[in-house]
Amino acid sequence: MKKVMVGNHAVSWGVKLARAEVIAAYPITPQTQIVEELAEMTADGRLAARFIKVESEHSAMAACIGAAATGVRAFTATSSQGLLLMHELLHWAGLGRLPIVMADINRAVAPGWSIWTDQNDTLAQRDTGWVQLYCETNQEVLDTTVQGFKLAETVDLPVMIVLDAFFLSHTSEPVDVPDQAEVDAFLPRREARLKLDVHDPHAFGALTTPAVYMELRLRQQEAFDRAREAFAAVDREWAERFGRGYGALESYRTEDAEIVLVTSGTITSTTRHVVNERRARGERIGLVKVKMFRPFPTGPLRDALSHVPAVAVLDRNISPGHGGIFAEEIRAALYDLPPGRRPRIDGYVVGLGGRDVTPAVIEDCLERTRRSQAEAAAAAANGGAEREIAREDIWVGVKP
Amino acid sequence: MPDDRGSPDLAHGVPPVAVSSTSTRVNLTGSWKYIRPVYQDKVAPCNQGCPVGIDIEGYMNLLREDRIEDAIGLLLRENALPAVTGRVCYHPCENACNRAWLDDAVSIHGVERMLGDLAIEQRILPEPETPRPETVGIVGSGPAGLSCAYHLARLGYTVTVYEAEAEPGGILRYGIPEYRLPKDVLAHEVNRIRALGVDFRCGVQVGRDLPLNVLESHDAVFVATGARRGRALGIEGEDLPGVRAGLDFLREVNRGGRPALGHRVVVVGGGNTAMDCARTALRLGAEVLVLYRRGREGMPAHDEEVEDALREGVRFEFLAAPVRVESTERVPDREPLEAIEATFDRFEGEPPAPHVAGLTCTRMRLEEPDRSGRPRPVPVEGSEFFVAADLVLTALGEDPDFDFLPEDVERASGVVRVNALNATGHGALFAGGDITDEPHTVAFALGSGKRAAVGIDRYLRFRAGEIGDGADLSELRQGPKGNISVTRWVGGDPVRRTDPVNRVVTFQETNPAHFAPVARAADRHLPPGERRLGFREANLGLEREQALAEARRCFNCGVCNECELCLVFCPDLAISRSAGGGYEIAYEYCKGCGVCATECPRGAITMTREGL
Numbered sequence A: 001m002k003k004v005m006v007g008n009h010a011v012s013w014g015v016k017l018a019r020a021e022v023i024a025a026y027p028i029t030p031q032t033q034i035v036e037e038l039a040e041m042t043a044d045g046r047l048a049a050r051f052i053k054v055e056s057e058h059s060a061m062a063a064c065i066g067a068a069a070t071g072v073r074a075f076t077a078t079s080s081q082g083l084l085l086m087h088e089l090l091h092w093a094g095l096g097r098l099p100i101v102m103a104d105i106n107r108a109v110a111p112g113w114s115i116w117t118d119q120n121d122t123l124a125q126r127d128t129g130w131v132q133l134y135c136e137t138n139q140e141v142l143d144t145t146v147q148g149f150k151l152a153e154t155v156d157l158p159v160m161i162v163l164d165a166f167f168l169s170h171t172s173e174p175v176d177v178p179d180q181a182e183v184d185a186f187l188p189r190r191e192a193r194l195k196l197d198v199h200d201p202h203a204f205g206a207l208t209t210p211a212v213y214m215e216l217r218l219r220q221q222e223a224f225d226r227a228r229e230a231f232a233a234v235d236r237e238w239a240e241r242f243g244r245g246y247g248a249l250e251s252y253r254t255e256d257a258e259i260v261l262v263t264s265g266t267i268t269s270t271t272r273h274v275v276n277e278r279r280a281r282g283e284r285i286g287l288v289k290v291k292m293f294r295p296f297p298t299g300p301l302r303d304a305l306s307h308v309p310a311v312a313v314l315d316r317n318i319s320p321g322h323g324g325i326f327a328e329e330i331r332a333a334l335y336d337l338p339p340g341r342r343p344r345i346d347g348y349v350v351g352l353g354g355r356d357v358t359p360a361v362i363e364d365c366l367e368r369t370r371r372s373q374a375e376a377a378a379a380a381a382n383g384g385a386e387r388e389i390a391r392e393d394i395w396v397g398v399k400p
Numbered sequence B: 001m002p003d004d005r006g007s008p009d010l011a012h013g014v015p016p017v018a019v020s021s022t023s024t025r026v027n028l029t030g031s032w033k034y035i036r037p038v039y040q041d042k043v044a045p046c047n048q049g050c051p052v053g054i055d056i057e058g059y060m061n062l063l064r065e066d067r068i069e070d071a072i073g074l075l076l077r078e079n080a081l082p083a084v085t086g087r088v089c090y091h092p093c094e095n096a097c098n099r100a101w102l103d104d105a106v107s108i109h110g111v112e113r114m115l116g117d118l119a120i121e122q123r124i125l126p127e128p129e130t131p132r133p134e135t136v137g138i139v140g141s142g143p144a145g146l147s148c149a150y151h152l153a154r155l156g157y158t159v160t161v162y163e164a165e166a167e168p169g170g171i172l173r174y175g176i177p178e179y180r181l182p183k184d185v186l187a188h189e190v191n192r193i194r195a196l197g198v199d200f201r202c203g204v205q206v207g208r209d210l211p212l213n214v215l216e217s218h219d220a221v222f223v224a225t226g227a228r229r230g231r232a233l234g235i236e237g238e239d240l241p242g243v244r245a246g247l248d249f250l251r252e253v254n255r256g257g258r259p260a261l262g263h264r265v266v267v268v269g270g271g272n273t274a275m276d277c278a279r280t281a282l283r284l285g286a287e288v289l290v291l292y293r294r295g296r297e298g299m300p301a302h303d304e305e306v307e308d309a310l311r312e313g314v315r316f317e318f319l320a321a322p323v324r325v326e327s328t329e330r331v332p333d334r335e336p337l338e339a340i341e342a343t344f345d346r347f348e349g350e351p352p353a354p355h356v357a358g359l360t361c362t363r364m365r366l367e368e369p370d371r372s373g374r375p376r377p378v379p380v381e382g383s384e385f386f387v388a389a390d391l392v393l394t395a396l397g398e399d400p401d402f403d404f405l406p407e408d409v410e411r412a413s414g415v416v417r418v419n420a421l422n423a424t425g426h427g428a429l430f431a432g433g434d435i436t437d438e439p440h441t442v443a444f445a446l447g448s449g450k451r452a453a454v455g456i457d458r459y460l461r462f463r464a465g466e467i468g469d470g471a472d473l474s475e476l477r478q479g480p481k482g483n484i485s486v487t488r489w490v491g492g493d494p495v496r497r498t499d500p501v502n503r504v505v506t507f508q509e510t511n512p513a514h515f516a517p518v519a520r521a522a523d524r525h526l527p528p529g530e531r532r533l534g535f536r537e538a539n540l541g542l543e544r545e546q547a548l549a550e551a552r553r554c555f556n557c558g559v560c561n562e563c564e565l566c567l568v569f570c571p572d573l574a575i576s577r578s579a580g581g582g583y584e585i586a587y588e589y590c591k592g593c594g595v596c597a598t599e600c601p602r603g604a605i606t607m608t609r610e611g612l
């Protein structure tokens, strides 16, 4: 069934199809519609869940942790400052290995108070032990939400579904809503392996000595390793059932490309448009969309980008004092490729605080990379040394 | 060990999460506590606030469980006249209601009225206890007398009521007007008392029609002859025809009389009698002005009464007091023409008898509060003015008259002195209601009658050697300041209570977070326009569903209603349901965090010092 809906409601519908059993959330722009819709769904009986009202995001996550620990399927959603307030409990969910699913609407952090999109809120939670999946369209949002539960419960890790403020959260698109029975077949009731049981009480998260703490961390790391393959399997099954798959990474018209743009979130759609135009003019431009940020898709990235002469990474985020976060991580992932297969990587910081990333901005990035690539080629032809890879990311579309 | 088979993490022998391998049952967290929760039911503030001593919280609790008949039973256990009090009591219970701190007090009177009417409709008749050999005589059938008679009859006594008027009810019958208290409602409730075997001898004034010593044939006597002597204006001209005691006027109308009033009626006074006179005169077609020496805020009349009077069209002249009643023979300059015309008209035949023409009044201003704490009104010099009137009704308060009582019954400042159970100290003579030192309201009268019934029962049982005299009265009260509970005196509370303590639960002890604000149901009213046309009841009370919804607004302060929240919230799973109802706490695990006591919506759990 096709429905026209905003990205926020695509999350709600995904949660409904996944039959979440406990929802605890605190409202924050631009996430509010997600929980409003879910509150209505629970109130009118369309969703058999317990909706827990809380006084903060910290409590929302605490409630989800408690619920998930008893073996039920728990969901919450937040954004920006709300996500930052959850920080302590994100670790608790992560190391507690609780398969909670949370949607975060990427919103810039304050101050300057902002409700518009960028990725600093979620990227600040990089090390909390959550899987992170970034979405490009409302359809992808709904699909990823349901997939997220299956992935989470397969590897016992919490999963964060990430979408851009307003560009997705408040923009309507046609979305195919899968049939409930088919979703039920894809995602049966949660079977918790470890859970709180009042008849056999055990302490969870109690004092852990140096003798075992590191092993717990190792178990977590191994789970993240498995999560790569687990996501591929989940995505494959989804594609078989529903005809849509996304992959941890998507390569778009990268065959024989001289320059590949790397994006995440909604910038991807605009970049597709730019790539199509350039290709129409015969230019060899391609695109790689990064959907999965944790675990980091190192292998697929190396496969997709080795042999490409130049890569331009567009980061809607900034690690102050360093640079764009995706660019950093991609450089690290590709660094030990043999010199002949290692692309030159340019990083561009764009679209912070919700600033539009228009085709012109993307073209600007592209032209800069083309120029630096030409300079490098000329230097190489003159027998000069290869220019350093690590250099400062360039801010594009910004007033000096 | 929890079942974590199937977890791929387990291949390594360390579980995927930090989980204890032994059961936490071995960890007796109870050893940590220094305070412990105990289930301890308390008294709701409304129960203490009701002068009758009704277990309001108890019947609200029963209503919540849809036990309507039990609720009526509990109400009738304490209150002889619920359909009456539901209408005319000023509901001090609601002033005490904890819910007022959240949104608005529960409409207790509305629920009480609905239950009272239902009891009439369903002809509910409480069963008397085992008959007793003693007889009790009661003088006066106002609310105090009726209450005492009812409770004594239920306790098994043979009761005779002597009443001077033609019908029982006292002020309820002859003072309060029909539009506030329909007389058939009163009759139904009196009939319920009759059906318990109480013998009413009406038209018998003790001391006049019947010598006092006739009462000696009874084993005990309760006297509740009320306060009926209206206070005089104490000004010149007050004996003129056309000046009348308000209570007397109300009595005439309540007997079915419809006196001609003339056009303009002036009522002097600001109490409830004044309001009743004004609104009654209005219904008889007069234009009514109330003169009161203080301001609107200073009126002793109940606020709702004043509001109703205003709505119906009664006019008020505040800060004004009469200084002289003017006769038709001598009318002040203000209205000479009118006076002369009146005089000429009458010269036609017999010279007319002098009659009231109006009141010369003075403006008042308020000075420093007097001993009663209210601002003292003093006349403003040279501010005299004239108010024309065809009838002046005085309503300055009523005093008791008990000249017929034996000399040695102790009196003090115009009232009969009684002890905590209303004994006068004169043999088996008890007294209550308006002749004793308590506020002149129906609820206090009913409460005193009930207290005296318990006092007489105790006295006669003690005399018969059935009980000692040591019973602790404070345990019988609805809270330290509340009235006596008959339920406690006779036992058989239909509400299960755990370790009850006689302490009133405060709003701070409740947890309003568990209640959503819900608007209080307002009484339905006849439109003011229709009210002036006759004596139909003006306040129509609540619909049954509204009243039941009000009962659901009740917090059930202080008494566990098994809402289960403590069990849900206890982080140590130390609370469980006990077989006989209620809950048990496994103290070896309860670590004394107090979450249960904090969460309990009604303060039914008390934290106590460990080891004390």
Ligand SMILES: Cc1cc2nc3c(=O)[nH]c(=O)nc-3n(C[C@H](O)[C@H](O)[C@H](O)COP(=O)(O)OP(=O)(O)OC[C@H]3O[C@@H](n4cnc5c(N)ncnc54)[C@H](O)[C@@H]3O)c2cc1C
Pocket (backbone or CB within 6 Å): B088, B089, B090, B139, B140, B141, B142, B143, B144, B145, B162, B163, B164, B165, B168, B169, B170, B171, B172, B175, B176, B204, B205, B206, B207, B224, B225, B226, B227, B228, B247, B250, B272, B273, B276, B398, B404, B432, B433, B434, B435, B439, B440, B441, B442, B443, B445
């Ligand atoms: C006009 C008016 C309106 C009121 N409205 C309200 C109201 O809305 N709400 C409220 O709470 N209170 C109201 N009150 C006060 C309330 O009515 C009284 O406080 C209450 O009725 C007192 O009860 P009681 O039993 O002591 O006396 P009463 O009701 O006065 O009854 C005394 C009875 O004793 C009888 N009696 C007297 N002497 C003898 C005798 N020697 N032998 C035999 N019988 C005798 C009388 O005839 C009378 O029937 C009102 C009072 C008045 C005057």
Ligand code: SF4
Pocket (backbone or CB within 6 Å): B049, B050, B051, B052, B053, B054, B056, B085, B086, B089, B090, B091, B092, B093, B094, B108, B109, B112, B443
């Ligand atoms: S008798 Fe009066 S005070 Fe008592 S419950 Fe009824 S309305 Fe309230």
Ligand code: SF4
Pocket (backbone or CB within 6 Å): B044, B045, B046, B047, B056, B057, B060, B096, B097, B098, B099, B106, B108, B553, B554, B555, B556, B557
């Ligand atoms: S909430 Fe209920 S129990 Fe509490 S004071 Fe009000 S009427 Fe009484």
Ligand code: SF4
Pocket (backbone or CB within 6 Å): B039, B559, B560, B561, B562, B563, B564, B565, B566, B567, B599, B600, B601, B602, B603, B604, B605
């Ligand atoms: S929380 Fe509920 S069940 Fe527990 S003591 Fe209070 S009223 Fe009773």
